[in-house]
Amino acid sequence: MIELGEVLETYEMVSNENLDVRTITMGISLLDCIDPDLDRLCEKVYTKITESARDLVTVGDSIGLEYGVPVINKRISITPAAIVGGAACRCPDDFVELAKTLDRAAKEVGVNFIGGYSALVQKGMTEADRNLIESIPKALACTDCVCSSISLGSTRTGINMDAVRLMGDIVVRTAEETRDSDSIGCAKLVVFCNPPDDNPFMAGAFHGVTEADRIINVGVSGPGVVKTALSKVHGESFEVLCETIKKTAFKVTRVGQLFAKEASRRLNVPFGIVDLSLAPTPAVGDSIADILHEMGLEYAGAPGTTAALAILNDQVKKGGVMASSYVGGLSGAFIPVTEDRSMAEAAAIGALTLEKLEAMTCVCSVGLDMIAIPGDTPATTISGIIADEMAIGMVNQKTTAVRLIPVIGKGVGDFAEFGGLLGEAQIMPVNRYGCAGFVNRGGRIPAPIHSFKN
């Protein structure tokens, strides 16, 4: 029988520690919408999305009400658009029409983001892949809900450096297209190495081609809950620290598991995975940097940060896997800078640098995320940063990603404001030495030797 103290603990987590279910994401396969005629393709895509996700927002809200934990986002991921639109879209502008259709469908069903305006080019680019990539700046500027992700490398295939070079340019052009709003288009664009097919989080969510027709994936959160738990074990050993994180992660993930099963039942869509992520928000206390502080660091970025983050990431997974029957997605601690108030503060005072963030991405769940950099950063430098991050993912057989925002018209120390969950931050300095000679070589970086496991 449940005790009063346990009920009150749950309420405390929700009201004071920002416990929430960050997202219920419905993955929808659009493979059956493929058509050589662009108008027919758009019509089929719109119909499939709006019919599949008609009740997603209502169901998400009612589950939140009945169980007392809010569901912050309801979202959709689709089959990578380069595959869906390959037959119909013969130029970048054709893909923009598809992006507008996705945006209309997302608004019709009331979700806040639709992910999967994507291409998987880790080994090579088809004409359709190239057209989609070329369309990204315009597509993200003329839509509100569409998110784009490009896979540039994997442990099995190596890194497609032609695509890395191209994406440096695309990031800059996307920033320029949305210069009036602090280049916010780049917040909806991410590049990956080893992307998962079932990630429910934006901007990188897409519905992999090996997935079922429709699927429900849930992303949990709860940095504030972990921080509060750790505040009660100050000065205790690493064993106590790890046990505390594990127990807390278990409770948080159980909420995700319950919500995923319930959403799956009510929507009559199979349950996919729970993503065991600690996802911060700009709200006070809902911060990964605050957890690192509770673990004993003066600021995120101080010596010891990588070790502390490695512990956090590992314990979150160990606690979470027992709480859910299927885990997947990105699963771990996110370290976005603008979306995490204390991370942004650490960057502003110089405690946290781009190089330290790169080291942290070796042990966190994803990569360089939501980092505002000077608007005049050369495209080749952005490609160099992407190549570094892809190499970390490829060699370590983990997912890594880059979501940089070159804020056009602003320089180091200026403030970039994106609003809402995307937050704000001071623009961070980037190493000013060039790498054009390296990234302009062209071709592929071969897969590492330990990828040959057959």
Place this chain on the structure above:
Amino acid sequence: MNRIIITLVGKDRVGLIATMCNYLAQNNINILDIKQTTVQEYINMMMIVDIDGFQGVFSDLASGLESVGESIGCIVKAHREDIFNMMHRI
């Protein structure tokens, strides 16, 4: 059985539980268990109820209970029991 946990937090006075119980009886909701503690003049109460006989949707019940809470100066919340079992039991 369709079990809900109702909590009440507020300043204690005569008739709080009676008001709650009357509302539940009027809506054909069966009380399975009640626990409460009072510290100085404040009360913390938890009820486990079965809403199988309730005619209506969950959101009506939740807002109805919230209104009853407001009328007696207390915060009343109602949520499905599963969430607490999932979080606090292996």
